Amino acid sequence: MQKKYLILTASYGSWHNVARDNISNYLREKWDIVQSLDLTDLLKKWWDNSRKFYAFSEKIPFLWDATFNLLDQEFTNELLNLLFKSVYQKKFNEIIDEFGPDYVICTFPNWPVFIRNYTLKNKKTFKSAVIITDAIEIGMPWFYGCENIDYFFVIDDFSNKEFKRKFNHIKNNVFTSFFPIERKYFIDKKTIKNENISILLTWLKKPFMLKLLELLKKEDFYKEINIIKWRNAKLFASLKKEVKDKRIKYSDFIDIKENLKNIDIFITKPGWAIMSECIATDVPIISPSFIPGQEEWNIRLMEKAWFWIYENDPEKVVFYLKYLDFNKFLPNFKKIKKENAIEFIVEKLK
Template structure:
């Protein structure tokens, strides 16, 4: 008998949307042997030359003019993508989407970014009968996610559900599932084996993320780190940002055996497992992965818009703190150095509670759309 096919569509505006799609693909195949999945960054797949230019322009806008991005985010907050915008996206960027669907013949389409979501919604208005499931990959519900053609929304929290209800989405079309993360983030792992694999020391460990977009640039963090590097191990994850890697490698403050500068890696889950504190920007996926690993988080430089909403949720829920000053670093570094056992015990307790309360059957939710 033919396996049920799930087509997962994302976009490359930041890694989180595609990470969510890939995580969901793995989860579906692990929990249901009768499912076949395909993950596509739709724009990159259709326009492999043009798409990187667009993503680069977006990244430069976000990093160099965050207030401008924030104003646009708030301006469009209550608004869905209008029909003219959807038509433009379709004609300029996604005209061949129907061909992809005809070729793959999916039984369900899942979107983890608003743009392909809008394109599939437009095709459904034109007669496409395939169920559409939308996974909102932040702790907020921006208007661009919303379309009456969506059959099911998967959302992170009760608050996001309420925002969708405020937009007129019926309650039965919304499931609170959390943001899907790769199953490995939910599984206990052997920390000593991981330390040996990466040649790390059994010390209190701080992981710093955000370098992939060149957004780690805090002298306050660097100076505070320098005070504690003899007793705390620091892991700087810089992604594919080779310029940042070269710059920090030449900084005397980073030339210490307890400081590791790490480029692109697919082993973030393992590195989180052996870390005791995560310093990061409040991106929806990174925060969700940190939550799954039960690691305390410190947040810096939230971009106006969805990151501010993510920050509000995680700090209000007690999962992390906003970095207000160097005193925040001082408090946590001292706590790791002087009360390490207490930090470990608190994390272990929270981890068991998290695993017990976050056991979502994504397969049943999504395949339930087939009736």
């Protein structure tokens, strides 16, 4: 029998929509009915201002810390709840009533408050789940007062424990599922080489990249370095003009998920979706940088689980690339990745 799924996401970053798309593809293959609602459409004016705040806080991390760590988080959450309830809740209720979902899946952390407000005045006729698609979400206030959510899903056991501790969560409904990635993208390598290296330029700085490439040009252990522009057009143009080598390739864009099978080592900031996709394909990450105030949790996870390296010294990065036995990462990848993550989430809901 066909079931109706409403997936609640937000077009901020890519990982929330990556989770939505992967789950949607799986459900549609089973002929279920899937509808998606984007928070950036429902809360357009609020979201436009939020994006400006996020961008500004990347330059001044103290703003982020002051908003989400120095203030009482339960109080912050209630303020946002009042805002959503007074301005946007009615529209959300209408969407729920019109579509009539059997299941509601949240891939963005602001949505549970809408579900809570809906169920305060309406009979809950659907099961609900929240997928923690970014480690930073556990460090923020969104999940206080979410007792009416049926299931929570996190990437690893460490995040599971921290979620329960942070939100004083005592219900036995938090599960370690891994990130929802389609089965076809999982790879189990027998060995990890260091021949094909990709570098994603987002959040990387010119002095680091110039020094790194200068050192790598002198080495012969690798076959190719692919430098990917992503969200750093200025640095990309500068490197393309100044650094020439027949083994260095420049790409405006690549479909990372489709191309990870051709990558041995990935140098990138520790984004949650990329991190998960690399784990799924046995690709170690070296992270020279991260967004202050937002990605420290990912660094903590990296160091605790030992499946990637945080290093901002170009000389040490080259040393790792050349001499580290990356095969030591393989047991750790195997321990955390779950190729049935999507099926696990969907089956738990039923």
